[in-house]
Amino acid sequence: MTGIARRGSDYRRLVELSETLLGGFEQAGYERIDPPMLHDAAHVGLGGQTLLDLTYLMGNGLALRSDFTVPVYLLHAERGRDAGTPRYCYSGPVFRKTGPGDDRPTEYLQLGIEYFGSLRREAADVRIFANILSALHRSGLPDVPVLTGDVALFHAVLDALPMSDRIRTRLRGLFWRPEQLRTQITRMQAPIALPTGMVEGDLAAQLLENHVVQGKRTPAEVADLLNARATDTLPANSAQILLAYLDISAPIADVPDAVRALLGDRLNDALIRFEDRLRELRHRLGPETAAIPFRADFGRHHEYYDGFVFEMTHNDQVVAAGGRYDRLAHQVGTADWPAIGGMIRPQILLSALDEVAP
Amino acid sequence: MTALKLGLPSKGRLQQDAIDWFAKAGVTVARTGSDREYAGQVTGLDGMELVLLSASEIPRELAAGRIHLGVTGEDLIQEKLSDWAAITPTVANMGFGFADLIIAVPDSWADVTTLRDLDDAAAQFHATHGHRLRIATKYHNLVRGFLSTHGVADFEIVDSQGATEGTIKNQTAEAVADITSSGATLVANHLRILTDGEILKSQATLFAARNADWSDENRATYATLCQRLSIAPDLAL
Numbered sequence: 001m002t003g004i005a006r007r008g009s010d011y012r013r014l015v016e017l018s019e020t021l022l023g024g025f026e027q028a029g030y031e032r033i034d035p036p037m038l039h040d041a042a043h044v045g046l047g048g049q050t051l052l053d054l055t056y057l058m059g060n061g062l063a064l065r066s067d068f069t070v071p072v073y074l075l076h077a078e079r080g081r082d083a084g085t086p087r088y089c090y091s092g093p094v095f096r097k098t099g100p101g102d103d104r105p106t107e108y109l110q111l112g113i114e115y116f117g118s119l120r121r122e123a124a125d126v127r128i129f130a131n132i133l134s135a136l137h138r139s140g141l142p143d144v145p146v147l148t149g150d151v152a153l154f155h156a157v158l159d160a161l162p163m164s165d166r167i168r169t170r171l172r173g174l175f176w177r178p179e180q181l182r183t184q185i186t187r188m189q190a191p192i193a194l195p196t197g198m199v200e201g202d203l204a205a206q207l208l209e210n211h212v213v214q215g216k217r218t219p220a221e222v223a224d225l226l227n228a229r230a231t232d233t234l235p236a237n238s239a240q241i242l243l244a245y246l247d248i249s250a251p252i253a254d255v256p257d258a259v260r261a262l263l264g265d266r267l268n269d270a271l272i273r274f275e276d277r278l279r280e281l282r283h284r285l286g287p288e289t290a291a292i293p294f295r296a297d298f299g300r301h302h303e304y305y306d307g308f309v310f311e312m313t314h315n316d317q318v319v320a321a322g323g324r325y326d327r328l329a330h331q332v333g334t335a336d337w338p339a340i341g342g343m344i345r346p347q348i349l350l351s352a353l354d355e356v357a358p
Numbered sequence: 359m360t361a362l363k364l365g366l367p368s369k370g371r372l373q374q375d376a377i378d379w380f381a382k383a384g385v386t387v388a389r390t391g392s393d394r395e396y397a398g399q400v401t402g403l404d405g406m407e408l409v410l411l412s413a414s415e416i417p418r419e420l421a422a423g424r425i426h427l428g429v430t431g432e433d434l435i436q437e438k439l440s441d442w443a444a445i446t447p448t449v450a451n452m453g454f455g456f457a458d459l460i461i462a463v464p465d466s467w468a469d470v471t472t473l474r475d476l477d478d479a480a481a482q483f484h485a486t487h488g489h490r491l492r493i494a495t496k497y498h499n500l501v502r503g504f505l506s507t508h509g510v511a512d513f514e515i516v517d518s519q520g521a522t523e524g525t526i527k528n529q530t531a532e533a534v535a536d537i538t539s540s541g542a543t544l545v546a547n548h549l550r551i552l553t554d555g556e557i558l559k560s561q562a563t564l565f566a567a568r569n570a571d572w573s574d575e576n577r578a579t580y581a582t583l584c585q586r587l588s589i590a591p592d593l594a595l
Contacts, residue, residue: 045490048511049506049511049512049513052490052514053502053506098440169485170478170481173481173512176511177509177511179509180477180509180511183474183509187474195468195469195471198468203468207466207468211464211465211466211468211548212465212466212548213464213466214464214466214526214527214548215464215526215527215529215531215532216487216529216532217464217467217479217483217491217532219466221482221483221486222466222467222468222469222470224482225469225478225479225482226468226469229469229478
């Protein structure tokens, strides 16, 4: 991908495209804001390993934004919980470290919208999704491949299946790495024997006796993990259903039936919400939305997502994406706070438009 | 006309071994003046000039093309240069300066022998301590790339430019990724290498700089050097 155009006709086109998109969002009721480029580094990890690895830490407790979600959230949080259900739009550069062999840009533009506080979550999901999609359409990109997922549905599947809390928490955390997740589901079905030389009983005492202990991770923690892996296993039936669930890749309207086929009516609450969202989609964007692709293991690698997620691509490049992140507030402050957002990458959009109508 | 510039480490064992290695090809590399002076000369091969540099600066000087040839470890080249294979082709592995970049954990972590175990422990550590498991290293890029390729997450790289093994005892890190030749330092510090924790096997290597000014004279000097070393010159330079 090319860097940000900073002069000449490409720059003017980028500015015009950005202003057109932002203008459209403002007309649709989004308040335009300008989040700071630097934010508290303590919040960097919220996006998970992917964003953490990509974020420039400035060494003075500040981080250079690698994404707008957290800075927009922090700006919004200053207004407090009585702020109602505000919607914001924004545009600006984000910065991402690149490692060896990686020719992705270290600076690029994101332009997006966020919607806070609406308890009608499924309607809000669809509103953001529809606003992003129609912004792409209006800019001149009529047919853009879409992929959707639902992190909350995965959580509901985990909650419905018999397993220990330890395993459930571990599998939740692995959702962002589908390959690891599948490997661990398989691995956790069998107990892992204690290392040679260790016997059942007070494992921490054995560690203290046989090793020099140092560092912050205590023998008790080591013993806990050894014990858990030796005794706590994932029931085979749960594992089988989980793997089958993760393999679901179907038109979004077929998902409830596919999940019911695996779990019966154990997931009714989550599926009723899913079906509400399907109805909202049909109502707002038409019956053809039934065919939107859905993949059960799709979560966009940003760990703050915990609900509906979506991505629009052009020639395998992400041109727009977004998702729900109610629990971000929970991790920064006290309780969940309904939140969903989506963003467009104007530079990718511009090059896509050039390919569609040169 | 500028001469063919050869960058050598400015001090230490690596420098002496490199000097011995070139001597076998009849190229005598010697420091001029006192031991503290960072200048040197080459005899036995016309048109070559010596530049003494810190071993960690040699990758950058090669990438910029300010030297034509340079001796440094593969570890430093791969850590510091993104597309090292394209811009600093290998002329010869020199057969010394062997060092492995490895990941090690406290020996008392009986539950962690593989990278997958490390991933388990990292998740547990994050949940227990409220921050990510820290890995001390100066090889940020290599370690991050290796761990993400092998499905380890929930860690944080903390910078350590020396005495890395001590970071665990000092509780500034939980694990380390460092260079080892015999493993003796690790054992002395009660650390253990993960069975699949080898990131890179490195040795001292003569690299060429694709971006340097390869005049006809320099090419000729380079060809002569290669001939004496019995290696095929990379003609794409």
